[in-house]
Amino acid sequence: MSAPVFQPVFLLCSERSGSNLFIRLLDSHPVFCGPPPSHLIRTLALNLTRLGDVAQDEKAWQRLLDISARVMQHQLGIWQCSLDATALARRVTERSVRGVISAIYTAEAHAQNKTRSVIKENRIHIFLPFLMQAFPDARYVWVVRDPRDMALSWKRSSNHPGDVRRGTQIWLQDQERFRQIFGYLAPAGQIMRLRYEDILQEPVPTLTALCDFLQVTYDPAMLNFHDKEDTKANAARIANWENLAKPLIGGNTGKFHEALTREEIAYIETACATEMHAHDYTLTEEPGERKAAEQAMELRYGQEDLALQWRALTPEEQAIREGRQNVIDYINALPIRLAT
Template structure:
């Protein structure tokens, strides 16, 4: 059994590729749980994990229960106690992942956890046999999708900054692991040449390509996931082969120029060509200020999302904020 960690920015096909692999008879691809993304960078706040274990596991349990999409695993305090000894958080994570893939009757599990590069040393230490999959998308199309997303906060400015940071983190992590060991492909190649792209990725992961991967949208759990969150609705459809290079219709010239200036070098290294000459520095600073001034944090369209989803997202956001703002655990020195 092996964990496969996905390296991919938000709004770059991360949910799509997860469900494509979930359709493989040997790979489980659940929707994100946020467990590693939120808990691992904040473990230091819990001090001695043996002493704070009850608090740590309660936060982990609540976070798991608030995820946006269901897993087959129904986690509770008794299961947590069975999964790991007090203080052993890596074993708890590993047991959760193992239990979920076993409930699907599969050998591997593909995990979408955002910005994994920020806690890569932890994952590589405690999951030494893990494998990785890196997928990128044109930052202009990614930002366009981000801008149009109802639930994701911010717009083009936030999206472009995230994309730039992510590519730095993911490419550095990939080279530390060994570029020849980490499948790397673009969202665009997945749409245009799906079978060839997936065959190459599977070969590097050490699994056989299966044609069911191309029929991912027919799986009942994929259909269920597409209806749970409004920004996941497209994963219930077949691959949208022409869903790229649409940014010129959806973004303003100023937004495109902003993205191209900010991501110029990264775009060049990944094969994405600009359509405008690069701005000079002073013009970029002025443009960034203009776009930032009108960029909403929470979009008006968020209020059109079904109430149940808004309430679920609100609870999840509050729990994540609580964990991130948690004061350091004071150890008992007795």
């Protein structure tokens, strides 16, 4: 008997835009397993030309298993299932990168008595061709947040390098690419768009529509995500996840009005106006006033570096990030292989 087809749900979302909340909501559904982000898929998908012929070359195959196990050992969040390279090899049903990914997420789902996986990977648009080829039956959910609140959250985050301007750049780049992906996938009914604000303010109808799209029945347990023990453990582990241990905060929107300067708001609105209009976000300033405020911000900062330095991290988080970077450095040192 052939193994069941792995049909994941992928999340398209900018960082600091509610992605971890979304994963926790779906993880609280009896069907879906939504583990903390591993970024395994991005790591492998962007390095296919360094991994070698894993189907035919035993050394390349063992290296892939080892790399994948090492990536999974350096996770910020807590997973229920832990696989070393040997255990992973026993679970794989297809000798390929796709097979390794499927085996890891399926093992985690089984550990939680779930049947489907929902996966967060940052900047999915960079490796979308791999996902579409490897998982043709996957579904995608695009979650967008007001860029002014996203940039504020980015500015306040201890583990996101850069200030409001950096957050704005990331939001704009992501939404432009996600919109293109929407154009690719919408005709086939493979993608749904949600606003973060609607999830907070109208959770039941929004999540019901989401479940309809994913062909499952809405379950009220989704709104009790904060009561799950693994959610509490992860919220205590990472400072940026602390709100996951709380119920939905309906009023957790529009904070930029009080917390950002006029120049910061103008910078965001000037850069993101086209995409903001597409998602029905109302701009606060007239074009001429926005331009003047934007110029004031540029004069204030000039060509100053966007402060792309990590702010304070806990020793535990720093060690995890360093461990993951060591694996990436190892991969990047592998030779590139373009022979077919």
